[in-house]
Amino acid sequence: METKNIMIVGVGGQGSLLASKLLGRLLLTKGYDIKVSEVHGMSQRGGSVVTYVRYGDKVYSPVIDMGQADFIVSFELLEAARWTEYLKPGGKIITNTQQINPMPVVIGAMEYPQSLAEKMTAAGIDLDAIDALALAEQAGSAKAVNIVLMGRLSKYFDFTQEEWMQAIAQSVPAKFLELNQKAFALGANA
Amino acid sequence: MKQLMLGNEAVARGLYEAGCSFVSSYPGTPSTEITEAVAKYPEVYAEWAPNEKVAMEAAFGASLAGRRSFCGMKHVGLNVAADPLFTIAYTGVNGGMVIGVADDAGMHSSQNEQDSRHYARSAKIPMLEPADSAEAIAFTKLAYELSEQYDTPVLMKMCTRVSHSQSVVETGERVESIKTYEKNPQKYIMMPGNAKRRHPVVEQRTRDLVAYAETAQINRVEPGKSSQMGIITSSTSYQYVKEVCGDTYPVMKLGMIWPMPEEKIKEFAASVSMLVIVEELDSFIEEHCRSLGLACVGKSNFSCIDELSPLKVAAQLAQPWQTGVKLEEAIPPRPPVMCAGCPHRGLFYTLKKNKLTVLGDIGCYTLGAVAPLAALDTTICMGASVSGLHGFTKSQGGAADGKTVAVIGDSTFMHSGITGLVNVAYNESNSTVIIVDNSITGMTGHQQNPTTGFNLKGDPCAKIDLETLCRAVGIRRVRVVDPYDLEQCDRAVKEELAANEPSVIISRRPCALLKYVKHKAPLVVDNDKCVGCKACMKIGCPAISIVGGKAKVDNTLCVGCGVCQQLCKLGALKEA
Numbered sequence: 001m002e003t004k005n006i007m008i009v010g011v012g013g014q015g016s017l018l019a020s021k022l023l024g025r026l027l028l029t030k031g032y033d034i035k036v037s038e039v040h041g042m043s044q045r046g047g048s049v050v051t052y053v054r055y056g057d058k059v060y061s062p063v064i065d066m067g068q069a070d071f072i073v074s075f076e077l078l079e080a081a082r083w084t085e086y087l088k089p090g091g092k093i094i095t096n097t098q099q100i101n102p103m104p105v106v107i108g109a110m111e112y113p114q115s116l117a118e119k120m121t122a123a124g125i126d127l128d129a130i131d132a133l134a135l136a137e138q139a140g141s142a143k144a145v146n147i148v149l150m151g152r153l154s155k156y157f158d159f160t161q162e163e164w165m166q167a168i169a170q171s172v173p174a175k176f177l178e179l180n181q182k183a184f185a186l187g188a189n190a
Numbered sequence: 191m192k193q194l195m196l197g198n199e200a201v202a203r204g205l206y207e208a209g210c211s212f213v214s215s216y217p218g219t220p221s222t223e224i225t226e227a228v229a230k231y232p233e234v235y236a237e238w239a240p241n242e243k244v245a246m247e248a249a250f251g252a253s254l255a256g257r258r259s260f261c262g263m264k265h266v267g268l269n270v271a272a273d274p275l276f277t278i279a280y281t282g283v284n285g286g287m288v289i290g291v292a293d294d295a296g297m298h299s300s301q302n303e304q305d306s307r308h309y310a311r312s313a314k315i316p317m318l319e320p321a322d323s324a325e326a327i328a329f330t331k332l333a334y335e336l337s338e339q340y341d342t343p344v345l346m347k348m349c350t351r352v353s354h355s356q357s358v359v360e361t362g363e364r365v366e367s368i369k370t371y372e373k374n375p376q377k378y379i380m381m382p383g384n385a386k387r388r389h390p391v392v393e394q395r396t397r398d399l400v401a402y403a404e405t406a407q408i409n410r411v412e413p414g415k416s417s418q419m420g421i422i423t424s425s426t427s428y429q430y431v432k433e434v435c436g437d438t439y440p441v442m443k444l445g446m447i448w449p450m451p452e453e454k455i456k457e458f459a460a461s462v463s464m465l466v467i468v469e470e471l472d473s474f475i476e477e478h479c480r481s482l483g484l485a486c487v488g489k490s491n492f493s494c495i496d497e498l499s500p501l502k503v504a505a506q507l508a509q510p511w512q513t514g515v516k517l518e519e520a521i522p523p524r525p526p527v528m529c530a531g532c533p534h535r536g537l538f539y540t541l542k543k544n545k546l547t548v549l550g551d552i553g554c555y556t557l558g559a560v561a562p563l564a565a566l567d568t569t570i571c572m573g574a575s576v577s578g579l580h581g582f583t584k585s586q587g588g589a590a591d592g593k594t595v596a597v598i599g600d601s602t603f604m605h606s607g608i609t610g611l612v613n614v615a616y617n618e619s620n621s622t623v624i625i626v627d628n629s630i631t632g633m634t635g636h637q638q639n640p641t642t643g644f645n646l647k648g649d650p651c652a653k654i655d656l657e658t659l660c661r662a663v664g665i666r667r668v669r670v671v672d673p674y675d676l677e678q679c680d681r682a683v684k685e686e687l688a689a690n691e692p693s694v695i696i697s698r699r700p701c702a703l704l705k706y707v708k709h710k711a712p713l714v715v716d717n718d719k720c721v722g723c724k725a726c727m728k729i730g731c732p733a734i735s736i737v738g739g740k741a742k743v744d745n746t747l748c749v750g751c752g753v754c755q756q757l758c759k760l761g762a763l764k765e766a
Contacts, residue, residue: 028358034194034357046527060429082521084517085515085516086514087514107562108727116519124515
């Protein structure tokens with residue numbers, strides 16, 4: 001099987017590492033070769049963060065380069081727009097419509113671009129945009145944005161519901177399992 | 191059972207399986223998780239040392255005592271530990287000794303992108319370089335065998351992409367390894383007479399290791415369909431080459447990057463029309479090939495700047511590559527920022543307000559350099575703020591007094607700030623040193639240090655009293671301030687700068703991200719009082735923005751620290 005590539009992008013602190021762990025666990029049960037690559041340290045602190053998940057018969061590079069991503073899962077709208085060059089022709093971006101101002105916007109040095117979702121679609125990008133924050137809050141916690149987006153991603157994969165649920169159970173604390181199961185379902189069905 | 195494992199955790203697993211029983215390290219991205227992971231194995235003693243030199247000497251002591259030992263650090267940490275490194279290279283080891291060093295090409299979290307491979311060559315010790323987590327386990331175990339067989343410390347070179355990538359591994363069982371210590375002055379006392387006899391031993395060892403490199407399985411040739419070009423590579427560069435070229439061209443993958451084979455490389459070169467070297471950062475393999483008289487393509491095509499990537503490799507090897515759609519839109523950058531409630535913020539605001547020259551150091555507080563605070567003037571290396579301030583003030587004969595300070599974190603002060611402060615006191619410069627004490631090693635992800643009162647395993651331990659320490663080295667003016675209190679900070683800075691003798695201000699408040707730190711309720715904006723003057727925006731807090739001409743507080747980020755409240759003359763920022 002040709003290597004499949006999923007990028008998870010967002011803002012440091014949004015929980016993208018948990019999403020990549022969950023995907024890693026799920027893919028491992030299917031017997032794939034897998035690489036999950038992340039950057040720790042300085043970039044965690046409110047900066048732009050990216051995690052690469054790759055799987056197939058044999059995976060070499062730990063990173064995904066421009067033009068390689070089958071899916072980009074973005075936790076924030078501006079971050080989705082930042083990484084479009086990494087999308088493969090025919091690939092898909094799943095994005096949270098939440099906007100978080102980066103420091104140049106906060107201090108008024110730059111504007112947060114308007115109508116980014118429309119502009120991405122106009123550029124020919126296959127975009128699936130949902131308000132993952134609202135859905136996470138509906139499930140019981142704003143922190144469940146990552147699981148809402150995993151639920152959304154699940155629509156495009158043929159893994160069974162049980163396989164996803166097992167991976168979630170292995171990735172989140174038991175006391176938040178029900179909340180996250182709800183968040184996953186809300187993302188999948190939104 | 192197959193499992194996914196981070197490269198650094200895989201090194202830790204290798205340490206465990208190889209029977210390593212002593213680990214001493216100093217945290218540094220991207221090396222930190224090796225030591226955090228190995229500390230979870232009860233069979234392995236693991237500790238955070240105050241700095242890398244101490245860590246390496248402690249690991250050597252354990253090796254001398256007959257235990258397999260390890261010390262881990264980032265690339266710049268190896269500079270700190272270079273002193274023992276070059277002489278342990280002469281003494282060799284008793285129990286196997288492995289030194290983990292993680293490079294940061296691309297400088298994701300570092301102040302330079304030096305290439306650690308040069309240390310292996312100049313210290314004359316072997317260096318292994320894994321390309322994924324499975325190799326990280328296997329190479330760590332092999333490193334101990336080589337260490338004991340060839341009587342040498344062994345360098346284990348990691349890099350960001352191997353350290354921080356998870357890949358599939360299979361684990362094995364632990365095999366204990368214990369030797370006894372025997373006195374051997376000729377081997378371990380490196381006074382000139384003995385060292386002169388050890389140096390030829392070191393040179394012979396390198397020749398023996400070259401012979402090993404010729405047949406070692408970790409230096410392998412993978413056949414290719416076309417002999418038009420042959421590629422020598424290692425580590426992540428190997429992964430990028432395979433990603434781009436598959437099995438089109440033959441590839442020599444070097445698992446031991448020093449010393450390198452000679453005959454094996456010559457044979458490989460003779461089997462291809464063109465020899466290409468793909469390596470990150472400096473021309474290390476390339477220079478070796480040229481020293482063998484081989485013509486090759488290397489840094490003439492691949493930059494020595496920044497990390498490599500599949501796309502860069504494809505471009506230089508003339509392989510096709512299609513990129514995605516670029517939006518015609520100015521996308522604002524999102525640099526890392528000091529967190530909401532960061533205790534450093536109030537202090538940096540004070541330093542900026544007083545228009546001071548600030549010699550900075552390495553840690554989260556380096557983010558004080560970023561706008562709008564933009565409060566820093568320098569960042570060089572661990573400890574350089576304090577010693578640099580001494581030179582800055584002393585050399586100007588009083589002209590810089592009252593206008594210049596050093597800022598250094600608690601962990602960095604323990605690492606190498608103390609000796610700088612000793613120099614300030616001993617040679618009497620009118621310096622004001624500010625220790626920003628957030629009670630943790632923050633930037634690398636919350637590691638304990640000698641000022642926190644807890645060790646790596648989380649057990650309570652002796653706690654260095656910073657005030658007493660500063661007084662003990664000869665500083666008479668030592669005071670503590672709360673950085674959430676701007677008035678208190680301002681008064682302390684003004685008074686200490688006015689004093690005609692060295693002083694230390696300890697700006698003390700625990701990191702707002704620490705689990706035990708209790709947060710206050712988020713502040714709210716009184717829209718009737720707020721006139722949108724942006725006074726609260728001067729501190730660059732990510733929780734505050736201006737929306738529709740009024741300040742707005744993001745209640746998911748705000749921890750109620752109250753620093754912005756002290757800037758609002760209209761009382762528009764309120765406790766809920």
